Amino acid sequence: MTNKVMLTAAVTGAGDTVEKNPNVPVTPKEIAESAIESAKAGATIAHVHARDPKTGGISHNIEHYREIVDRIRESETDVIINITSGGGGDFIPSLDTPAAGGEGTDIQTPKERHKPVGELLPEMCTLDCGSTNFGNMIYMSPTDWLREQATLVKQSGVKPELECFDTGHLRFANQLVAEGLIADDPMYQFCLGIPWGAEADVETISYMKSRIPENAYFSAFGIGRMQLPMVTQTALLGGNVRVGLEDNIFLKKGVLATNEQLVDQAVKQLHSNNIELMTPQEAREQFNLLQPNGGN
Amino acid sequence: MTNKVMLTAAVTGAGDTVEKNPNVPVTPKEIAESAIESAKAGATIAHVHARDPKTGGISHNIEHYREIVDRIRESETDVIINITSGGGGDFIPSLDTPAAGGEGTDIQTPKERHKPVGELLPEMCTLDCGSTNFGNMIYMSPTDWLREQATLVKQSGVKPELECFDTGHLRFANQLVAEGLIADDPMYQFCLGIPWGAEADVETISYMKSRIPENAYFSAFGIGRMQLPMVTQTALLGGNVRVGLEDNIFLKKGVLATNEQLVDQAVKQLHSNNIELMTPQEAREQFNLLQPNGGN
Amino acid sequence: MTNKVMLTAAVTGAGDTVEKNPNVPVTPKEIAESAIESAKAGATIAHVHARDPKTGGISHNIEHYREIVDRIRESETDVIINITSGGGGDFIPSLDTPAAGGEGTDIQTPKERHKPVGELLPEMCTLDCGSTNFGNMIYMSPTDWLREQATLVKQSGVKPELECFDTGHLRFANQLVAEGLIADDPMYQFCLGIPWGAEADVETISYMKSRIPENAYFSAFGIGRMQLPMVTQTALLGGNVRVGLEDNIFLKKGVLATNEQLVDQAVKQLHSNNIELMTPQEAREQFNLLQPNGGN
Amino acid sequence: MTNKVMLTAAVTGAGDTVEKNPNVPVTPKEIAESAIESAKAGATIAHVHARDPKTGGISHNIEHYREIVDRIRESETDVIINITSGGGGDFIPSLDTPAAGGEGTDIQTPKERHKPVGELLPEMCTLDCGSTNFGNMIYMSPTDWLREQATLVKQSGVKPELECFDTGHLRFANQLVAEGLIADDPMYQFCLGIPWGAEADVETISYMKSRIPENAYFSAFGIGRMQLPMVTQTALLGGNVRVGLEDNIFLKKGVLATNEQLVDQAVKQLHSNNIELMTPQEAREQFNLLQPNGGN
Ligand SMILES: [Zn+2]
Ligand SMILES: [Zn+2]
Ligand SMILES: [Zn+2]
Ligand SMILES: [Zn+2]
Structure with missing residues (x-):
């Protein structure tokens, strides 16, 4: 059991966690710094979303993304940047306007979702392979939009991580691979335990792992x-x-x-089980990623 | 292997199959007759949607449902009626109006979806336990709406069949059970092979079956x-x-x-494997269903 | 689901069934005739053991095997002959002579077990890949003896069917394959439900099937x-x-x-599920088996 | 994930490891001391075999067992003693005397196997629930002998740990439970990775765990x-x-x-995963074990 694993630090997301934990980074500076601290603690990859510095909520502002990426790239700590391309996918049910969603509904087109990835050319990005209930809201990612987004990602040279919240998303990720829309050996990310996606347990990982292509890599989290x-x-x-x-x-x-504490703890668990971490440079070479400065 | 099984004939649905197969029943009369023929061929349950007699597409018209139910109840053939409560849940992605859906989007509120069930009091109804991509569209069934619908179904005394298109739907169905919103021993229906839900194979049934409550029954189809x-x-x-x-x-x-041919073939397969079918009356007694005339 | 399957008729075995069912064939003539009738009913393969015509119990007499094989080969019904090479493997526990077994203990060496196969050159033979409790007795098939037997089978050109009573037998069958002792694409037979081997159910087949080599074929029975x-x-x-x-x-x-009735019933089940049977000649070609007259 | 787990230190066994690792304890004094050191390092249970101090091989000498048990009981370190009742079960294949085994064959009767347990009344003992190939030899544990041994264990008040080398052993362990031969909530031990038993991996634990009785506990090791x-x-x-x-x-x-190092490392792995160890006294209370001095 000595294979090296890649450890991603998903430092902030876009959820309503800011009021629940003051350590959740909000400003581009905070997000970049937390990514850098995570890398120092052992993370191979920093997965970032941008937040609105004023509200703490989701931001689609490309300048927020740019500042995050620039700050990480300018630091002396190496880490692979993975930008979300989940973008605006939140549909808030409303009894008054059932077909249009209620206040807070935020649905972007594929091109809009792809923008931070396409402009900033991080080494990696996520791609959420389907729609699902997500608590009381609906995360929307229709299949034809995903095909369009996958094509844009492929053209950009960025390595997508195919996020699967449930087994049907995995089937569609396989479909994207079969259609030639994913370059090189595909990487799957099983996102487990989300209400209401697949369960976070060993049997589920084992089930999902048995259904990805032979040349695929997988990651999972709960x-x-x-x-x-x-x-x-x-x-x-x-x-x-x-x-x-x-x-x-x-x-x-x-x-x-x-x-940093979560990364620390993960590293400690892995090391105690004799499992080593991959460095960003090792990952870059193994997966033939873009260069950290954006592919030049 | 001599347990009796219930065989449901899902005679028409609401998909775009009418042009593909002229045998798909469209008018209330055709739907009722196909249900009756299916029952004669061995079906325990007839699962019905209404269609618009003019277009062949989905109908939410309560009078269409009423005519279907009346015709089946007035026939001399006994069959349990199972009405969909999936209702209007289709969201058609549109790049022009991403948050509102495009032409053909048809999203009903829980009360609207429940109406045919609540008024006609069939012995059973379906309840689709989540949202998912369904081909290129999104089937929308938000969780709080489902809680409201489950409550209405429970009050009506109709037996719900908890439809699970993927494993996250099953988790939410379990949640409805845990919240006391489902009366008596719950019945699950694993709807498999839908693009993009869970796969239709034995391992998936086995996985899902292992995760329902102990007092639950399940059905599955591909x-x-x-x-x-x-x-x-x-x-x-x-x-x-x-x-x-x-x-x-x-x-x-x-x-x-x-x-009828599909029911015939299913019966033949089951009989050749020494498996007997449950009659409507046996099912009614085992599951303590409403009476066929609407619960009086 | 239209792949053709091979159906084996295991016509007699060596168990104490003769007194329980008068249809169990005992003499070489009866065994050959039952194999031929099974083939007429649709069996692709006849798996045979010899029995002592006087006692009905197991026979290691090569002449009994020869008569069975000759009678089948001389008939006008084509069927692939599969001779057991399980031979003498029964160890009957005895408190008086614990290390030697009690009355009825019948342990043959690999060469002895191989004799009917090596002399008569059927197209196929079985190879039991391990030891296990078998009811109150122990079926004994030590690993080094199996390596010797596998080598003899390979030299003979007969196609072995790797019988696995439990998952450890499967692991050892894989080991035989890895050691190069099995020619061509290996065939596994999962023998399920034996007290005390692996359970006869779908999950067990699925588990075992996931652990055979990629180029392997499997069969299973309960x-x-x-x-x-x-x-x-x-x-x-x-x-x-x-x-x-x-x-x-x-x-x-x-x-x-x-x-014949069991074969009939199996064929009926398969046909009702749209599954076709392979003919002996089709199997011979697909698996590159010896010729029916013994390989000339 | 904060349930406490019991950690067993299996300090010596009976295999041919003495020449391979000088740390394998051989004399009763060494075995007792290694058990005590293991307990100090965090082990809840010490599982012991006796070895012949002269040869390093297996010993059936009750006095060797007595010295081990006495030394542990007299120490100031608390640990639950678990004595093997696997006893003499080794059958070494021999081409010359196939039914009797060759040199080194060592098959004891149930009463003989039970003797150290019955006389010394440890809190726990093992019970190997079947026969299997074990490398090139056969481990023999016939079913009726197991029934006799289980009865003796039950009468002694010692808690048996039902060792399963493969899934058929698990089925027979379930059978012992069903026959009422195992007192209280049964404890299973999945012994994985043995050539040629079940594989040591997560899927196998998951498969086996799904097949034990509801009131059962399990342990597993590779x-x-x-x-x-x-x-x-x-x-x-x-x-x-x-x-x-x-x-x-x-x-x-x-x-x-x-x-001690292996226990240390196991404790470190568990602690890093936030899992606490059960003390001997906690285990004694939870499982209603005999008192450490032999049940008085
Ligand atoms: Zn994210
Ligand atoms: Zn329907
Ligand atoms: Zn046989
Ligand atoms: Zn031991």
């Missing part, structure tokens, strides 16, 4: 209290791992975490 | 060419089964089916 | 009342199938079977 | 290089764990281990 146990379980099953405040805000019951 | 093989596999795994033109329009490759 | 359900389940999972009085003596509860 | 990874995986799946020189002699590749 949200909330399953985040840390899933790190060990996933790595022992041969997958890459992810922690961070996007998916879980507690270090242990009742103790709010920082990103 | 769509398209997996419909008939899944009948046998599901029954041999201890589940109830479903066939019909809603999910599959072919009897075999290149041969368009009728509902 | 004993007793699971024999007939497992035919359908195995074929629907992509495997070849087996029925016959060796493994099950009842057609249905309380009704003693003949081999 | 041998060789899978020992340490399986500790974490098993505990994360809700099972108890085992390490020790009986099953694995290396701390890491090329580095010979001591029992």
Whole structure:
């Protein structure tokens, strides 16, 4: 069990966690710094969303993304940048306007979702492979839009991570691969435990892992209290791992975490199981990623 | 392997199958007659949607439902009526109005979706336990709306069949059960092979079956060419089964089916495996269903 | 689901079934005739053991095997002959002579077990890949003896069917393959439900199937009342199938079977599920078997 | 994930490891001391075999067992003693005397196997639930002998741990439970990775765990290089764990281990995953075990 694994720090996300944990980074500067601290603690990859510095909520402002990316690239700490391309996908049910969604509904087109990735050319990006209930809202990612987005990602040379919230998303990710829309060996990310996606447990990883293409790599994570146990379980099953405040805000019951602490703890779990971490440079070489400065 | 199974004939659905197979019943009279013929061929349950007699597309007209139900109830053939409560849930992506859906978008509120069930009091109804991509459209069933609908179904005394297109839907169905919103022993329906829900195969049934409550019953079906093989596999795994033109329009490759033929074939498969079918009256007693005339 | 499957009729075995069902063939003539009748009913392969015509018990007499094989080969019915090489492997525990076994213990060396196969050159033979409790006795097949036997089978050109009573046998079968002791694409036979081997159910087939080499074929059967359900389940999972009085003596509860009836019933189940049977000649070509007259 | 787990140190076994690792304890004094050191390092249970101090091989001498048990009981370190009742079960194949085994064959009767347990009344003992190939030899444990042994164990008040080398052993363990031969809530031990038993991986634990009775507890371990990874995986799946020189002699590749080091490492892995260990006294209370001095 000595394969090296990639550890992603998902440092902030776009959820309503800012008021629940003051360590959730909000400004581009805070997000970049938390990514850098996570890398120093051992993370191979920093997965970032931008937030609106005023509200703490989601931001689609390309300048916010640019500042995050620039700050990370200008630091002396190496880390692979992975930008979300989930973008605006939130549909808030409303009894008054059932077909249009209620206040807070935020649905972007594929081109809009792709913009931060296409302009900033990070080494990696996510691609959410389907729609699903997400708590009381609906995360919307229609299939033809995904085909368009996958094409844009492919043209950009950025490595997509095919996020699967459930087994049907995995089937569609396989379909994207079959249609030639994903370059090179595909990378899957099983996002587990989300209400209401697939469960976060070993049997589910095992089921999903058995259904990806032979040349594919996978990663998996669990949200909330399953985040840390899933790190060990996933790595022992041969997958890459992810922690961070996007998916879980507690270090242990009742103790709010920082990103660095979560990365620290994950590294400790992996090391105690004799599992080594991949460096950003090793990952870059193995997966033939763009160069850190944006592909030149 | 001598347990009796319930066989549902899903006679029409609401998909665009009318032009593909002229045997798909459209008018209330045709739908009722196909349900009756299916029952004569061995179906325990007839699952019905209404269609617009003029367009062949989906109908939300309560009078269409009433005519279907009345005609079945007035016939001399006994069959349990199962009305969809999926209702208007279709969201058609549009690049021009991304948050509102494009032409053909048809999203009803929970009360509207419940109306045919609440007024006509069939013995059973479906309840689709989540949202998902469904081909290029999105089927929308937000969680709070489902809680409201489940409450209405419970108050009506109708037995809901908890439809799960993927494993996250199953988790939410479990949640409805845990919240006390489902009366008596719950019935799950695993709807498999839908693009883009869970796969139609034995491992998936086995995975899902292992995650329902102990007092629960399950049924499963596959769509398209997996419909008939899944009948046998599901029954041999201890589940109830479903066939019909809603999910599959072919009897075999290149041969368009009728509902009766699909029921016939399913019965033949089950009988050849020594599996007997439950009669409507046996099902009514075992599951404590409403009376066929609407619960009086 | 239109792949052709091979159906084996295991016509007699060596168990104590003769007194329980008068249809169990005993003399070489009876065994050959039952094999021929099974082939007429649709069996691709006849799996045979010899019995002592006087006692009905196991026979290691090469002349009994020769008569069975000659009679089948001389008939006008084509069928692939599969001779057991399980031979003498029965160890009957005895408190008086614990290390030597009690009365009825019958342990042959690899060379002795191989003799009927090596002399008569059937197209196929079985190879039991391990030891296990078998009811109250122990079936003994030590690993180094199996390596010797596999080598003899390979030299003979006969196609071995790697019988696995449990998952450890499967691991050792994989080991034989890895050691180069099995020619061509290996064939596994999962022998399920034996007390005390692996369970006869779909999950077990699925587990075992996921652990054979990529170029391998599998077959599976269940004993007793699971024999007939497992035919359908195995074929629907992509495997070849087996029925016959060796493994099950009842057609249905309380009704003693003949081999032909079991084959008939299996064929009926398969046909009702749209699954076709492979002919002996098709199997011969696909698996590059010896010629029916012994390889000349 | 904060359930406490029991950690067993299997300090010596009976295999031919003495020449391979000088840390394998041999004399009763060494074995007792290694058990005590393991307990100090965090082990809840010490699983012991006796060895012949002269040869290092297996000993059936009750006085060797007595000295081990006395020394542990007289120490100031609390640990639950678990004595093997596997006893003499080794059958060494011999081409010259196939039915009797060759040199080194050592088959004891149930009464003989039970003797150290019955006389010394440890709190726990093992019970190997079947026969299997074990490398080139056969481990023999016939079913009726197991029924006799289980009865003796039950009468003694000692808690048996039902060792399953493969899935058929698990089925027979379930049978012992069903026959009422196992007192209270049964404890299973999945012994994985043995050539030629079930594989040491997560899917196998998951498969086996799904097939034990509802009131049962399980533990699992892997041998060789899978020992340490399986500790974490098993505990994360809700099972108890085992390490020790009986099953694995290396701390890491090329580095010979001591029992204390293996326990240390297991504790470190568990703690890093936020899993706490059960003390002997907690285990005694939870499982209603005999008192440490032999039940008085
Ligand atoms: Zn994200
Ligand atoms: Zn429907
Ligand atoms: Zn046989
Ligand atoms: Zn032991």
